[in-house]
Amino acid sequence: MKFIADMMLGRLARWLRLYGYDTLYGIEDDGEIIRVALSEYRIILTRDSGLAERAEKLGVKVFILSSNSLEDQVKELKSLGVEFGELFPANARCPKCNGPIRPVPKDTVKGKVPPKVYEKYDEFYVCENCGQIYWPGRQWEEMLKMDRKLRGEK
Structure with missing residues (x-):
């Protein structure tokens, strides 16, 4: 699954990327979101019922989310078949x-x-596009805590 998230779902978009999902984010214009979703076979993630309605009329698959909370948004996506496996x-x-x-x-x-x-x-990772370097430091530990929470573990 490939996604494109509207501007209301930035935190969710970042987490989906961490879970390995190709997720575009940062496009402000609804028409452009729909155009990209159509051309790249992406599922639109939105809380905007107007955007969802326009996109669906054009044959774009849309997951409309109702929650503001990341944890609840993840639950909604799980109910729609999105898997949250290895982080x-x-x-x-x-x-x-x-x-x-x-x-x-x-x-x-x-x-x-x-x-x-x-x-x-001793463990380092780099983004092939922007060159950002990652390592298992304090932020990594915080991510793992949130991951357990999102997957319903303690």
Whole structure:
């Protein structure tokens, strides 16, 4: 499944990327969202019933969400058949730009991450599009906590 999320669903879009879903976000114009969804066979994610109605009339698949809460939005998507399996980094996409993330040897990030980070960690990942570097630091631990919450674990 490939998605395009409207401007109300930025947090959800970033999380879908972490779960490996190709998810576009940041297009403000509803007509452009529909055009991209049609041309790239994407499912529109929205809370806007007007956008949903216009898109469906043109044959675009739409998942209309009712909740403001990330946790409830994930529950809604699960009920629509979206699976939330292994989180970052196994199949992840960059939460910033949607590019693929791949593991890289530690020596390739030397001088690109803070020296203390380079000393402390051996595991690094880089986005193939924007070059953002990721490692299993404090933010990673927070992501894993949220992942457990989203998947209904404690």
